[in-house]
Amino acid sequence: MAGRLQVELGERSYTIYCGRGILAQIGELLRDLNLGGRCLVVSNPTVVSLYGPKVRESLEKAGFAPLFKEVPDGEEAKSLEVAADIYDLALAAGWERGCPVIALGGGVVGDLAGFVAATLLRGVPFIQLPTTLLAQVDSSVGGKVAVNHPRGKNLIGAFYQPRLVAADLDTLRTLPEREMRAGMAEVIKYGVIFDASFFSYLEEHLEEALAGNTRVLEKIVLHSCRLKAEIVAQDEEERGLRAILNFGHTAGHALEGATGFKLYRHGEAVAVGMVVASWVAAGRGLFAEEELARLEGLLVRAGLPTRMPSLDREAFGAALIRDKKVREGRLRMVLPVELGRVTIAEVEEEEVLEAAQRLQAGG
Structure with a gap:
């Protein structure tokens, strides 16, 4: 079985x-x-x-x-x-x-x-x-x-x-190759938010997973589910810890909405969103540049986007404010502190827009 x-x-x-x-x-x-x-x-x-x-x-x-x-x-x-x-x-x-x-x-x-x-x-x-x-x-x-x-x-x-x-x-x-790669974004997310050793495992075995190696796929699917189950068991209705599962989703959902849900697969948008959040964190001195480089490098190897198209700044900002994590008009975002650990912080809309603008410009 x-x-x-x-x-x-x-x-x-x-x-x-x-x-x-x-x-x-x-x-x-x-x-x-x-x-x-x-x-x-x-x-x-x-x-x-x-x-x-x-x-x-x-x-x-x-x-x-x-x-x-x-x-x-x-x-x-x-x-x-x-x-x-x-x-x-x-x-x-x-x-x-x-x-x-x-x-x-x-x-x-x-x-x-x-x-x-x-x-x-x-x-x-x-x-x-x-x-x-x-x-x-x-x-x-x-x-x-x-x-x-x-x-x-x-x-x-x-x-x-x-x-x-x-x-x-x-x-x-x-599964079409694009869908397989898009799914890998959520797998990589678990390594960033909760398990640095799992992130390292993905760095070593990413190509095997994408090639359909059953042993590797079963390990990453079950381990991803195990990490999520551990988080959900502690916070079923997202009143605290579970919100870390939204890493990459604030900017990712805004990107999906601003492009009419037609340009990106969900995982692709989350990949870009993780980079946006990481750049915000790096700008605050929370996330080391070498760890940001490891994250971007793994996303690129997975065939996922790490840059944004040119978007209407006002439309993207409006999509950000519609995020479910907004509290009393304040935007909250999951930010990486190090691989395997994140924090949830209030951020200024301008911080996110600036990071997004830099990604549109290619960094």
């Missing part, structure tokens, strides 16, 4: 499985949770074509009656309108509180399906089957579910833990 670890959250604790061939066993895993009957699988056309038959066969063999709902690919799927379509489908099928909603796909599908599970009938069981590296190491773990709003990303959502996460490494074999 695959590697596994437990996310310890009392009554909401759950297991993360990681390895090859897990999708073919998903029916048994759900049956072990005493779930049965109907289930709703939310996915997109690309993932359904690749893995839908395998998931359907496993579920039906275990006695489930799966209903599939395909949603558009990309951030546009994370909307109240698409969620309403899923509600309509489930309610028309006579949904009951014991019927699980299963996310089969990347972060967008997971966020959307989780939001539906959290709100349908005031909460039904939620299962995560992440098929991208980014989803396997980050968005499928920790219970953040959301849809977008015209004013910003993930502004409507909840904390709602899955009953199970099953990360099948075989799905990474069909």
Whole structure:
């Protein structure tokens, strides 16, 4: 069986499985949770074509009656309108509180399906089957579910833990190279915020991971999940420590918004955001230049962007202020102190804009 670890959250604790061939066993895993009957699988056309038959066969063999709902690919799927379509489908099928909603796909599908599970009938069981590296190491773990709003990303959502996460490494074999590299940004993030030795491991084994080495991939997926699980167990609803997981996301989300969610994959935007935050930290004398160089070097080796396009300063600044970490109009940002340790500090909008301007100019 695959590697596994437990996310310890009392009554909401759950297991993360990681390895090859897990999708073919998903029916048994759900049956072990005493779930049965109907289930709703939310996915997109690309993932359904690749893995839908395998998931359907496993579920039906275990006695489930799966209903599939395909949603558009990309951030546009994370909307109240698409969620309403899923509600309509489930309610028309006579949904009951014991019927699980299963996310089969990347972060967008997971966020959307989780939001539906959290709100349908005031909460039904939620299962995560992440098929991208980014989803396997980050968005499928920790219970953040959301849809977008015209004013910003993930502004409507909840904390709602899955009953199970099953990360099948075989799905990474069909992942486009760009998506694989984008997911690596979140892996690198863990090394910066919480584990310097893990950052060093990535420096040594990055190319093996990108080439699909199963041993290395299982190690980095499980270790990333272990680090996130440790943080979430201490601060489930982001009242303190969990906010460090947002390293790179303040400027990254602003970059996504300022470019209409069309130019960057989420991980690519986070990579740029990590560099912006690191430059802010270096400007304050918090982060050594040699460690900043190591971070930028690893991001470049991963094929991730470390510079920004020319952006409208006012639009980028407005996107920054819409960040969920803003408190009483004050912008807060996760800043690195050294590899493996970060702090959360109030920053001036001008500091961030200046760092972004320097990155646009090429440094």
